[in-house]
Amino acid sequence: MTSVTTTQLTYTVTAPRRGNPSQLTWQNVRVRPTAGTPLASGNLRMSGTASVVGLSTNANLGTLREVAGAASSLAILTQPSATATAGVPFAQQPVLQVRDQFGNLRSAANGVTNSTVVTAARGNGSGTCRAR
């Protein structure tokens, strides 16, 4: 490993004069986002002067994708109606989001595959909410 920057890992490889070609294996290559949000993404490309059989210069070795973290908070996207009648559905139904600690939405688009159960109840008093 010759150098490490926020965008590039540089290896220096010396090939043997004769014999079988060298084999390079990268392990535990990690990318650390510089901010919690927005979610980062990018590609892992090869560059440099080495000639690698099967890879062209700037070949895309893979896509890097940052996914949302663990559920941390609930956020109301749409408030329920300000007035309601007992037993009658809210004219404006509430819409909520589950977010990670950085405020990233936990969704399939953000790489979340598991679900979170959210419960709605009266904020005070002993009433209940019903879902139809």
Next chain:
Amino acid sequence: MAWPLSPTCPTTSPPTSPLAFSASGVSGTNSSTIAVSPAAAAQLVFITQPGSTTYGSALSPQPVLKTRDSFGNDSTVGLGASQLVTLSVSAGTGSLLGTASLDIGTAAGNGTVSFAGLQVSMAGTGKQLSASAAAIPTSALSSSFNVNQATVTGSITANNKIYDGTTAATIATRALSGALAGDDVSLSGGTASFASKSVGTARTVTATGLTPQRRRRRQLSTGFDQRHGRWPTSPRALADVSATGVNKAYDGTTQRRPSPCPITAWPATALTTSYTSASFADKNVGTAKTGQLSAVSRSAAPMRPTTRPIPPPAPPPTSPPAR
């Protein structure tokens, strides 16, 4: 989460509230405040249950009812300006006395009615009231209550008597105290005796076998069973029977042999009344003597029923016949 959400408004809660959202291991959040209105009035509910009492007294406490929606919220929605709530005895004996219907409409009770002065006409246990109103789908059934028996006290007076070596006493009057106005009850039967056979005044008299009974004046009419078109086959109780014009020559005794004499029974009926023996209160010569008839019976000859009203009782003779 299943959508859409609908609220229910608890009776005891303020009519406004936010929604609170929560999830396991996640910081929850509250919505803005929501004002929740009740749905249409759908049921009657006893807010105050009727309490037990004693016969003749009002239920205590008196029942109070409210109208509520199907979720238990106080509601006057759909009641209208006037809506009568009627109470009735649905379990146990008797009926309600007093004002058993009140207006719970928005122009009157506005969702609440408080009854007052209600009584139940009969004593007993396990009584329940039901409340209903035309525009309210679900009626209400109260918890059970009792109407305990009232207490009446009987008393008698005895006639004076000439010393005869015994304590036997003749009951002159019978009275009941504690009976309620409108209840036709009386004291009957019984035997009495003086505390001592010695001559004296203000003697204590003790009676036994006195029986309180409810007079049934309608059964003292002709007795004809109009429903089944027949005369009764069992003897009916006699009441208010008096004999006049029963005279005898002085013979040193109080006994009088049976013989035809006018007997007046109230009310005047188509019955023939007779007796087997009679005795005067004392053996002394005098007029307007009182006495006792024994083995009085009444018989009826078959006759067609009549729908004419029973005439008022004939007044007893005002002057005794000449001896």
